[in-house]
Amino acid sequence: MQSRPRIPEATVARLAVYLRVLTGLADGGRGTVSSGELAAAAGVNPAGLRKDLSHLGPCGTRGVGYEVATLRDRIAAVLGMETAHACVLVGIGNLGSALAGYGGFGNRGFEFVGLFDASPNRVGQRIGDLPVRPMEELDAVVTETRATIGVIATPAEVAQPVCDRLTAAGVRSILNFAPVALSAPAGVGVRQVDLSVELQVLAFLDKQRGAPAPAELAPAGGMA
Amino acid sequence: MQSRPRIPEATVARLAVYLRVLTGLADGGRGTVSSGELAAAAGVNPAGLRKDLSHLGPCGTRGVGYEVATLRDRIAAVLGMETAHACVLVGIGNLGSALAGYGGFGNRGFEFVGLFDASPNRVGQRIGDLPVRPMEELDAVVTETRATIGVIATPAEVAQPVCDRLTAAGVRSILNFAPVALSAPAGVGVRQVDLSVELQVLAFLDKQRGAPAPAELAPAGGMA
DNA sequence: GCGACTTTGTTCCTGCGTTCACAAGCGGTT
DNA sequence: AACCGCTTGTGAACGCAGGAACAAAGTCGC
Numbered sequence: 001m002q003s004r005p006r007i008p009e010a011t012v013a014r015l016a017v018y019l020r021v022l023t024g025l026a027d028g029g030r031g032t033v034s035s036g037e038l039a040a041a042a043g044v045n046p047a048g049l050r051k052d053l054s055h056l057g058p059c060g061t062r063g064v065g066y067e068v069a070t071l072r073d074r075i076a077a078v079l080g081m082e083t084a085h086a087c088v089l090v091g092i093g094n095l096g097s098a099l100a101g102y103g104g105f106g107n108r109g110f111e112f113v114g115l116f117d118a119s120p121n122r123v124g125q126r127i128g129d130l131p132v133r134p135m136e137e138l139d140a141v142v143t144e145t146r147a148t149i150g151v152i153a154t155p156a157e158v159a160q161p162v163c164d165r166l167t168a169a170g171v172r173s174i175l176n177f178a179p180v181a182l183s184a185p186a187g188v189g190v191r192q193v194d195l196s197v198e199l200q201v202l203a204f205l206d207k208q209r210g211a212p213a214p215a216e217l218a219p220a221g222g223m224a
Numbered sequence: 225m226q227s228r229p230r231i232p233e234a235t236v237a238r239l240a241v242y243l244r245v246l247t248g249l250a251d252g253g254r255g256t257v258s259s260g261e262l263a264a265a266a267g268v269n270p271a272g273l274r275k276d277l278s279h280l281g282p283c284g285t286r287g288v289g290y291e292v293a294t295l296r297d298r299i300a301a302v303l304g305m306e307t308a309h310a311c312v313l314v315g316i317g318n319l320g321s322a323l324a325g326y327g328g329f330g331n332r333g334f335e336f337v338g339l340f341d342a343s344p345n346r347v348g349q350r351i352g353d354l355p356v357r358p359m360e361e362l363d364a365v366v367t368e369t370r371a372t373i374g375v376i377a378t379p380a381e382v383a384q385p386v387c388d389r390l391t392a393a394g395v396r397s398i399l400n401f402a403p404v405a406l407s408a409p410a411g412v413g414v415r416q417v418d419l420s421v422e423l424q425v426l427a428f429l430d431k432q433r434g435a436p437a438p439a440e441l442a443p444a445g446g447m448a
Numbered sequence: 449g450c451g452a453c454t455t456t457g458t459t460c461c462t463g464c465g466t467t468c469a470c471a472a473g474c475g476g477t478t
Numbered sequence: 479a480a481c482c483g484c485t486t487g488t489g490a491a492c493g494c495a496g497g498a499a500c501a502a503a504g505t506c507g508c
Contacts, residue, residue, distance in 0.1 A: 006432065009425065010465065016424040020403060034485065043405030047467065054487060062486045063474040079424050080431040087423070094322035099419070101318045104403065108420045110427075149426060172433075173426040179244060179328065181267030189429045191422055195323070196332045198415055199311070200240040200303050201233065202373060202397040203334075205413045207304040208230070209396075234495065258455065271497060278457060286456045287504045450508085457502080467492075478481085 007078070011052045015075050017042045018049070020108075022072040034065040081109040086147040088114040088171070090162050091154030092122045092132050095177055099153060100127040110149070114141040118158070135165075142169035149173045156180045163190075231302070235276045239299050241266045242273070244332075246296040258289040305333040310371040312338040312395070314386050315378030316346045316356050319401055323377060324351040334373070338365040342382070359389075366393035373397045380404045387414075 007015075021041045025033060035053075039046040053059060053066075056078050060066040076082065089100055089112055100115055115132045117123060125132045133141065141147070150166035152159050152174060159178035166174060173189040176182050179197075184190050231239075245265045249257060259277075263270040277283060277290075280302050284290040300306065313324055313336050324339055339356045341347060349356045357365065365371070374390035376383050376398060383402035390398060397413045400406050403421075408414050 007428075008465075009429070012425050012428045013421055016421040017405070017418070019424075020420075036485090041405065043407070045467070047469090048465090050485095050487065051466085058487070060486055061474065062472075063476090063484050065485065079428050081424075085423075085427050094325045098318035098322035102419070104420050105423065108424070110420070110423050148430060149423065173430045175422055175426055181241070181265065183267070187433065189426055189433070191426050193417065193419070193422060194241070195326070195417070196244075196328050196334070197237055197240040198399055198417060199309075199329065199334050199373065200243075200305075200332070201236050202399055202413055202415050203309050204231075204236050204303050205233070206372060206397045209411065209413070232495075260455090269497065271499090272495090274455095274457065275496085282457070284456055285504070286502075287454050287506085289455070452505105452507085454505080455503090457500105459500080460498090462495105462497085464495080465493090468490090470487105470489080472485105472487080474483105474485085476481105476483090478479100 007055045011055060012079070014042065014044060014049070014052050015079060017044075018052070019072060019075045019079065019081075022068055022075070026068045026072055030068050032061075032065040032067055033071075035060075038066070076109075083109075085110050085149055086113045086145045087111065087149040087151055088116065088138070088142055088145075088147045088166070089151045089153065090116045090135075090138070090166070091152060091178075092117040092125070092127070093153065093155075096153035097127055099151060100130065113145040113147055114138070116141075118154075138165060139169045142166070142171060147171060149175065152176045152178055152182075154178055231279045235279055236303070238266065238268060238273075238276050239303060241268075242276070243296060243299045243303065243305075246292055246299070250292045250296055254292050256285075256289040256291055257295075259284075262290070300333075307333075309334050309373055310337045310369045311335065311373040311375055312340065312362070312366055312369075312371045312390070313375045313377065314340045314359075314362070314390070315376060315402075316341040316349070316351070317377065317379075320377035321351055323375060324354065337369040337371055338362070340365075342378075362389060363393045366390070366395060371395060373399065376400045376402055376406075378402055 018038060021038060035050050036046045039049040056074060059071055059074050087110055089096055092100065092115055100112055112130060115127060115130050116135055116138050117132050118135050122132050123134045148171060150171040152162055154162055156178045159176060159180050160182060163174060163182045163184055167184055167188050174182065174184060175191050175193065177193050179194055182190050242262060245262060259274050260270045263273040280298060283295055283298050311334055313320055316324065316339055324336055336354060339351060339354050340359055340362050341356050342359050346356050347358045372395060374395040376386055378386055380402045383400060383404050384406060387398060387406045387408055391408055391412050398406065398408060400414060400416050403418055406414050
């Protein structure tokens with residue numbers, strides 16, 4: 001079983017979760033884990049977890065489990081965490097500020113190397129240890145830092161032009177928080193995170209679940 | 225074809241996207257749209273879009289397309305947007321503040337009716353037109369406002385206890401931004417949004433795509 | 449009024465992801 | 479040294495999502 005050919009996307013997402021759990025276990029001094037325990041902590045099926053791990057070759061000991069530190073390093077290597085990834089963030093509004101100030105990225109191999117905003121009011125502010133720069137400097141910073149990931153937290157109207165500029169500057173992956181579908185050239189990965197869509201799915205599933213819906217903000221209306 | 229039995233979860237997520245596009249088209253005064261155009265704006269396949277729409281019965285005119293306003297209302301009704309959903313938000317840190325201040329929810333049928341934080345420093349601040357309340361008031365507010373959705377933006381360590389309190393108070397759906405897998409009683413829907421996982425998937429896909437990836441962090445950057 | 453074009457709605461098919469269940473292997477114990 | 483329990487790793491079946499092709503239906507033009 002080679003690890004190079006391809007790993008399913010859904011598996012990659014779960015590997016990232018396993019990695020976080022393993023890191024916590026290692027910090028707690030834990031030596032080994034079983035697939036059942038790890039699966040419970042990650043919120044997945046034990047069999048699925050073993051299948052996910054099988055994509056990176058045998059890395060467990062039968063009858064014992066997985067060595068926490070070893071497995072952690074293995075997953076980190078497969079996910080490409082041996083080298084830090086430089087990211088630029090465009091759009092320093094409410095959400096952008098939160099992302100820039102969120103400490104959860106740094107110790108996971110991602111580092112913001114540039115913050116950008118079109119508004120002169122924002123430019124010059126400091127968030128953490130980085131200044132907010134004007135959009136004019138975007139291309140230069142991307143080229144200089146060899147940033148490979150761009151995060152878009154702008155209003156929807158300007159997301160596509162920002163995407164174009166990022167890709168033109170050499171960014172190869174984009175995480176988009178603006179509520180629009182972006183079109184990027186082939187070879188550039190785009191991933192969409194849409195908060196209101198998440199809420200709507202949640203609300204629908206609740207409604208579908210046969211919610212008694214006692215009395216909400218408005219009377220429940222039956223439609224034909 | 226009934227709309228009640230079940231609509232696939234993936235379809236529901238896309239319906240929310242279509243709804244947003246349709247709203248924009250309606251505001252632009254557009255009368256009808258074809259599946260091809262709508263699919264392009266939503267970033268999906270035209271055939272898939274038609275299949276999605278078929279779950280809510282025939283709502284288009286052959287040879288013409290879909291009536292924008294009618295389809296918008298139809299989707300809104302199916303998604304349960306005829307009644308506003310009351311949400312409470314726990315954890316008013318960087319991300320929580322951004323969510324509370326984000327205007328993209330209000331006009332989509334979701335309204336925050338309570339903001340909560342455990343830190344006395346945060347309590348009493350106002351974000352928008354809502355005050356940050358202490359955790360002690362959570363149960364009362366949930367009961368009073370009949371909030372059905374809880375959003376967790378706390379540190380990972382306290383996410384599970386917060387989840388327990390929310391469900392105990394009667395919340396039926398939870399959107400979790402904390403990087404932990406939550407366990408909730410049956411009948412409560414949990415949806416996870418993990419920002420660092422998104423980044424890691426993005427980085428892996430780029431690496432797998434055959435990225436030359438000579439680009440590590442630039443030596444000139446003196447940060448961290 | 450009739451033909452032809454356009455577009456929807458449906459059906460089939462292919463591929464992926466998930467789950468269950470079994471065989472193989474290792475450690476501990478007697 | 480051999481047995482037994484425990485855990486991993488793998489193989490197969492099920493269900494679901496995605497995509498393409500076809501038929502139905504309605505409108506526009508003549």
